[in-house]
Amino acid sequence: xxxxxxxxxxxxxxxxxxxxxxxxxxxxxxxxxxxxxxxxxxxxxxxxxxxxxxxxxxxxxxxxxxxxxxxxxxxxxxxxxxxxxxxxxxxxxxxxxxxxxxxxxxxxxxxxxxxxxxxxxxxxxxxxxxxxxxxxxxxxxxxxxxxxxxxxxxxxxxxxxxxxxxxxxxxxxxxxxxxxxxxxxxxxxxxxxxxx
Amino acid sequence: xxxxxxxxxxxxxxxxxxxxxxxxxxxxxxxxxxxxxxxxxxxxxxxxxxxxxxxxxxxxxxxxxxxxxxxxxxxxxxxxxxxxxxxxxxxxxxxxxxxxxxxxxxxxxxxxxxxxxxxxxxxxxxxxxxxxxxxxxxxxxxxxxxxxxxxxxxxxxxxxxxxxxxxxxxxxxxxxxxxxxxxxxxxxxxxxxxxxxxxxxxxxxxxxxxxxxxxxxxxxxxxxxxxxxxxxxxxxxxxxxxxxxxxxxxxxxxxxxxxxxxxxxxxxxxxxxxxxxxxxxxxxxxxxxxxxxxxxxxxxxxxxxxxxxxxxxxxxxxxxxxxxxxxxxxxxxxxxxxxxxxxxxxxxxxxxxxxxxxxxxxxxxxxxxxxxxxxxxxxxxxxxxxxxxxxxxxxxxxxxxxxxxxxxxxxxxxxxxxxxxxxxxxxxxxxxxxxxxxxxxxxxxxxxxxxxxxxxxxxxxxxxxxxxxxxxxxxxxxxxxxxxxxxxxxxxxxxxxxxxxxxxxxxxxxxxxxxxxxxxxxxxxxxxxxxxxxxxxxxxxxxxxxxxxxxxxxxxxxxxxxxxxx
Numbered sequence: 001x002x003x004x005x006x007x008x009x010x011x012x013x014x015x016x017x018x019x020x021x022x023x024x025x026x027x028x029x030x031x032x033x034x035x036x037x038x039x040x041x042x043x044x045x046x047x048x049x050x051x052x053x054x055x056x057x058x059x060x061x062x063x064x065x066x067x068x069x070x071x072x073x074x075x076x077x078x079x080x081x082x083x084x085x086x087x088x089x090x091x092x093x094x095x096x097x098x099x100x101x102x103x104x105x106x107x108x109x110x111x112x113x114x115x116x117x118x119x120x121x122x123x124x125x126x127x128x129x130x131x132x133x134x135x136x137x138x139x140x141x142x143x144x145x146x147x148x149x150x151x152x153x154x155x156x157x158x159x160x161x162x163x164x165x166x167x168x169x170x171x172x173x174x175x176x177x178x179x180x181x182x183x184x185x186x187x188x189x190x191x192x193x194x195x196x
Numbered sequence: 197x198x199x200x201x202x203x204x205x206x207x208x209x210x211x212x213x214x215x216x217x218x219x220x221x222x223x224x225x226x227x228x229x230x231x232x233x234x235x236x237x238x239x240x241x242x243x244x245x246x247x248x249x250x251x252x253x254x255x256x257x258x259x260x261x262x263x264x265x266x267x268x269x270x271x272x273x274x275x276x277x278x279x280x281x282x283x284x285x286x287x288x289x290x291x292x293x294x295x296x297x298x299x300x301x302x303x304x305x306x307x308x309x310x311x312x313x314x315x316x317x318x319x320x321x322x323x324x325x326x327x328x329x330x331x332x333x334x335x336x337x338x339x340x341x342x343x344x345x346x347x348x349x350x351x352x353x354x355x356x357x358x359x360x361x362x363x364x365x366x367x368x369x370x371x372x373x374x375x376x377x378x379x380x381x382x383x384x385x386x387x388x389x390x391x392x393x394x395x396x397x398x399x400x401x402x403x404x405x406x407x408x409x410x411x412x413x414x415x416x417x418x419x420x421x422x423x424x425x426x427x428x429x430x431x432x433x434x435x436x437x438x439x440x441x442x443x444x445x446x447x448x449x450x451x452x453x454x455x456x457x458x459x460x461x462x463x464x465x466x467x468x469x470x471x472x473x474x475x476x477x478x479x480x481x482x483x484x485x486x487x488x489x490x491x492x493x494x495x496x497x498x499x500x501x502x503x504x505x506x507x508x509x510x511x512x513x514x515x516x517x518x519x520x521x522x523x524x525x526x527x528x529x530x531x532x533x534x535x536x537x538x539x540x541x542x543x544x545x546x547x548x549x550x551x552x553x554x555x556x557x558x559x560x561x562x563x564x565x566x567x568x569x570x571x572x573x574x575x576x577x578x579x580x581x582x583x584x585x586x587x588x589x590x591x592x593x594x595x596x597x598x599x600x601x602x603x604x605x606x607x608x609x610x611x612x613x614x615x616x617x618x619x620x621x622x623x624x625x626x627x628x629x630x631x632x633x634x635x636x637x638x639x640x641x642x643x644x645x646x647x648x649x650x651x652x653x654x655x656x657x658x659x660x661x662x663x664x665x666x667x668x669x670x671x672x673x674x675x676x677x678x679x680x681x682x683x684x685x686x687x688x689x690x691x692x693x694x695x696x697x698x699x700x701x702x703x704x705x706x707x708x709x710x711x712x713x714x715x716x717x718x719x720x721x722x723x724x725x726x727x728x729x730x731x732x733x734x735x736x737x738x739x740x741x742x743x744x745x746x747x748x749x750x751x752x753x754x755x756x757x758x759x760x761x762x
Contacts, residue, residue, distance in 0.1 A: 033267045041260055110210040113244035128259035148260040172214050
């Protein structure tokens with residue numbers, strides 16, 4: 001987003017704060033897509049993502065007054081979206097990976113880079129997305145926050161409710177789980193090819 | 197966190213993965229980063245790991261940001277799935293109450309009354325409209341009607357689901373439906389037809405061995421029609437004999453002869469001196485039967501002005517009139533709603549009971565021979581605001597509307613919400629409503645008179661009735677949103693207000709409130725009537741606009757997907 005776009009966005013936000021419906025419409029059109037995709041990556045089903053997208057924009061109506069215009073709007077919006085999605089997952093009692101125990105025991109390893117390269121060679125973005133869907137909620141959310149919204153470790157820590165020092169470990173563990181899922185997919189694919 | 201691991205028995209020292217990752221993300225402090233950078237210059241393994249991790253990050257980022265899936269249209273166009281079961285629970289409860297109320301208040305009494313005047317519950321519709329009047333070979337015709345109904349429903353179903361069935365072509369589907377409809381067997385329809393005749397006369401002694409359909413200014417039947425007689429003209433006079441049914445549209449229908457079947461008259465004035473073998477159904481402003489006239493079965497009368505019954509009716513009467521003067525024989529029960537007067541003359545003789553509802557007491561001659569005294573219900577014009585039943589009925593009325601709208605909302609949320617959005621365009625919707633509400637009906641009636649279009653016409657009329665009923669529900673939702681749903685506006689996109697608001701729960705609440713307000717306003721004399729008419733036209737127009745836009749999807753605004761800008 002260039003400087004003039006930023007200026008235009010700031011003006012739009014100012015107008016939206018005064019209740020200008022045209023401005024709300026512009027904001028919606030600009031961000032509905034990215035927010036839907038964020039929700040789609042974070043939540044389990046498309047329907048959940050649709051619900052969440054509209055709920056986030058409704059929240060936006062209430063929260064826009066609290067927005068600090070010195071911060072980037074997109075980052076703030078993603079923070080609102082992330083909180084919403086994470087709350088939604090927690091409300092559904094998805095417990096399998098909400099615990100923080102074990103994070104500190106993450107072994108400090110140096111994996112074989114050639115193996116990792118081999119694994120990545122065989123993957124497309126679609127296979128990557130398919131593997132992401134198989135991850136536990138927190139692992140998936142951590143990766144989405146970092147690599148979709150570019151959130152800082154501090155913001156990720158705040159959203160996921162973990163200590164700042166453990167965010168790196170959470171992300172690394174998520175990557176490991178992702179690699180396992182990718183390996184599993186590759187094996188399944190090979191088996192399917194071999195089956196007459 | 198910076199760590200060097202002993203690797204492979206301690207001979208080679210490498211940085212651990214998490215430190216490499218943090219280095220790539222710029223999170224290491226400067227001395228450690230410098231140290232790691234120097235190490236990777238020397239260590240091919242750590243360098244390769246850094247590259248692999250960087251590659252993995254890039255692949256992840258691309259995979260997450262790739263726009264492989266479009267934003268669903270209903271994010272802008274309609275609500276999404278609600279997970280709260282309370283709406284269903286409430287729906288079923290209210291539906292049960294509504295059905296019970298409808299049955300006990302209207303359907304059951306109406307069926308009983310219809311039965312009194314000769315219409316069996318199984319053939320009411322066919323008796324009123326078609327019984328051996330238009331078509332021979334009714335069973336074949338019935339299969340056509342059923343076929344057309346199924347095709348119509350299929351088209352509607354496809355129409356509602358078309359977003360999910362994009363691979364199919366709408367036109368191909370409609371054409372297929374039409375071909376199927378045309379391919380169905382058509383009942384035989386032999387009839388002698390006379391058009392554009394200023395004066396048609398079937399002279400005495402002449403016989404038409406067929407159904408006779410006449411379009412003319414004056415029609416006079418002195419001979420015999422061995423079949424049904426259907427006339428469209430100013431005056432119809434029957435002095436002869438019709439062995440089938442008579443259906444007449446015109447200013448004056450005068451029957452002095454004999455009709456073996458039933459008479460269905462849509463005339464300004466109906467004079468009857470002869471004999472009808474079965475039923476008389478009359479939609480007229482004035483009706484008079486002479487003392488020598490006989491109706492073999494019963495009479496169903498909708499008379500805007502005076503109804504004078506001096507003749508003999510072997511079965512019962514169901515009548516809605518302004519003035520009723522009964523001075524003949526009635527073999528069955530009489531159910532009468534007469535707004536202005538009801539007189540029972542000295543020659544009157546009834547074998548059944550008379551139930552009369554009106555605004556004034558009936559005048560009953562002491563010489564009249566009645567099986568039982570007239571059961572009279574005097575209607576009070578003003579609403580009894582204090583009667584509990586009034587509020588109960590109002591509540592049930594609201595409930596039935598609510599259930600209907602709710603079912604519609606749950607079955608076709610996108611269509612419902614789009615129609616509510618279209619109601620926002622008040623001028624266009626109202627104008628279109630005024631135009632289409634009459635045009636659709638006229639076209640549907642006209643189609644009924646074509647041989648192939650009968651089923652389509654009837655299906656259209658039924659749909660028109662449903663649309664008439666539900667049109668105010670869209671306006672109710674619009675109103676509810678205006679009252680409590682301002683926050684749920686997403687805004688205006690391309691000059692069009694957008695309400696994508698998602699919760700069915702919220703939408704249902706807004707609809708319920710709006711309906712309550714409209715029903716409350718309708719209770720106000722005069723103003724309520726005007727508001728009801730306005731809501732009807734406005735809602736019908738919004739509905740028509742939605743249908744138009746569904747047929748021409750190019751008109752609706754497409755959603756532009758913004759790129760990820762984070």
